[in-house]
Amino acid sequence: MKTIKIEGSLRKDLGKSATKEVRRAGNIPAVIYGVDTIVHFAAPALAFRDLIYTGDFHKVDISVDGKNYEAILKEVQFHPVTDKVIHVDFQLLVEGRKLITHIPVRLKGIPVGVKTGGKLITKLRKVKVKAVPADLVDELTIDVTPLKLGKSIKVASIDAGNLEILNSPTIPVASVEIPRALRSSQSKQAQADEADTEEGTEEVASGEEEAKAAE
Known part of the structure; x- marks a missing residue:
């Protein structure tokens, strides 16, 4: 797993x-939350860029005045008007202690x-999981190859390994939807097939009536 x-x-x-002074200096205030630990620190805004503006999941190695977390x-x-990052919260990882987070899901x-x-x-782009730090992964994958037209694949089909997925197993992760043009084409084809069937039935009925009249 990549570490930032x-x-x-x-x-x-x-x-x-x-x-306010911290932000004016181009830094972002942040907090690390642990069971018995709360660390307030500030770091340059640029240091958070690769962590925040991505859909990937990362561990973070934070050094505060020489002490690592x-x-x-x-x-x-985010600021409601400028959309700039104004504060960041982190969760401290403790060996052997389970935590809850969100892991990206990739379709394969x-x-x-x-x-x-x-x-x-x-x-569904992310799933909520519970795990110890050692079992955390960058992403979870789900094979959508067998997915047929009009069908969906659900959370229950994700191989989560040692992670415990907290989302309902019935929630759809992905689906193959029928485009409007294809749906219209299928509808027209069905109507045409139905018309052909009715025409064939009428011809059979007509033939039977003619046979009876000839008798």
Whole structure:
């Protein structure tokens, strides 16, 4: 699993004025939360970029005044107007202690339904899991190759290894939907087939009536 390194400095003054000054200096205030540990620090905004603006899952090695902490991203707060990052929360990783987080789900393969004209739609991009730090992974994959037209594949089909998935097993992860044009074409074909069947039935009935009249 890829680890992102962040170097920061300890924050002792947590007042509003001090926090504004941190941001004015181009830094972002952050907190590491542990069972018996809370560490307030600040680091350059650039240090958070690869961690926040990605759909990938990473562990984070945070160095604060020479002391190292292994953590994962917990929450990011954005400014409501500028959309800039204004605060970041981390969860401290403790060996052997389970935690809850979200892991990305990647789709693998080309569905059978896509090859017959369908469109693959992703329904769920991340799953909520419970695990010890040693079992955390970058992503979970699910094979969508057998997925047929109009069908979906659910959370229950994900091989999570040692992770415990907390989402309902019945939640769809992906589906192959029938495009409108294909649905219209199928409808017209069905109507044509029905018309042919009715015409054939009428011809048989007409033939039977003619045979009876001849008798």
